[in-house]
Amino acid sequence: MGGPGRDTMPGVEIPTLTTRRLILRPGDSGDVEALTRIWSDPEFARHLGGPVTLPDAVWHQLAGCLGCWQLTGVGPWCVVERDTGTLVGRAGLWDEPGWPGVEAIWFIGRPWWGRGYATEAAAASITWAFARRPELDRVVAAIVPANDGSLRVARRLGMTRTATAYLHEEPHALYAVSRDAWARRAAPGEL
Numbered sequence: 001m002g003g004p005g006r007d008t009m010p011g012v013e014i015p016t017l018t019t020r021r022l023i024l025r026p027g028d029s030g031d032v033e034a035l036t037r038i039w040s041d042p043e044f045a046r047h048l049g050g051p052v053t054l055p056d057a058v059w060h061q062l063a064g065c066l067g068c069w070q071l072t073g074v075g076p077w078c079v080v081e082r083d084t085g086t087l088v089g090r091a092g093l094w095d096e097p098g099w100p101g102v103e104a105i106w107f108i109g110r111p112w113w114g115r116g117y118a119t120e121a122a123a124a125s126i127t128w129a130f131a132r133r134p135e136l137d138r139v140v141a142a143i144v145p146a147n148d149g150s151l152r153v154a155r156r157l158g159m160t161r162t163a164t165a166y167l168h169e170e171p172h173a174l175y176a177v178s179r180d181a182w183a184r185r186a187a188p189g190e191l
């Protein structure tokens with residue numbers, strides 16, 4: 001051992017995105033308390049396998065998000081309201097071995113549902129993904145079929161259902177938007 005190696009691999013620089021009402025920024029350990037409040041709500045976690053109430057477990061989730069950036073060059077951001085500085089959720093991109101493509105993901109805490117935040121954050125993420133990854137021909141979303149709110153976000157983004165995908169052995173409705181369709185749909189910030 002010794003010398004520069006994998007354990008000295010430099011960190012990926014995670015960008016910060018700004019939308020009309022939101023800031024998408026890298027998460028850090030100072031976010032664990034606010035994320036735990038969001039993830040411990042059973043209604044929020046209904047389609048996510050149940051609430052996560054322990055800050056330690058939320059810290060591990062956050063570490064996974066930052067690890068996704070490091071391993072794949074894409075990942076989730078923490079979503080903050082510009083007006084108040086409040087952390088309202090997590091959204092962005094996800095990729096892992098066996099995935100049907102780069103996925104747009106969205107999680108907004110219950111106090112902020114119904115304001116269009118998931119759609120706004122996802123739109124910025126998708127625009128960023130197509131701009132930064134020229135080889136990407138589509139962005140997908142994999143959604144548990146009973147998750148009405150999430151299905152609506154996908155449709156509102158102009159995604160269409162393409163298939164059923166088995167991810168971690170669970171069936172998911174697979175939605176997708178192509179690069180061409182996205183370019184036709186909206187200029188950045190328009191949604």
Ligand SMILES: CC(C)(COP(=O)(O)OP(=O)(O)OC[C@H]1O[C@@H](n2cnc3c(N)ncnc32)[C@H](O)[C@@H]1OP(=O)(O)O)[C@@H](O)C(=O)NCCC(=O)NCCS
Binds near residue numbers: 114119
């Ligand atoms: C799904 C979720 C991200 C939606 O966030 P949001 O910021 O409220 O979504 P938007 O305001 O952008 O609304 C998009 C659409 O979803 C609808 N919607 C939002 N939450 C909903 C819910 N719980 N049930 C049914 N519809 C819902 C909105 O009315 C809107 O519909 P419209 O296009 O017909 O007007 C949010 O409810 C959430 O984080 N849920 C828990 C985590 C989760 O399941 N994430 C998705 C994993 S695949």
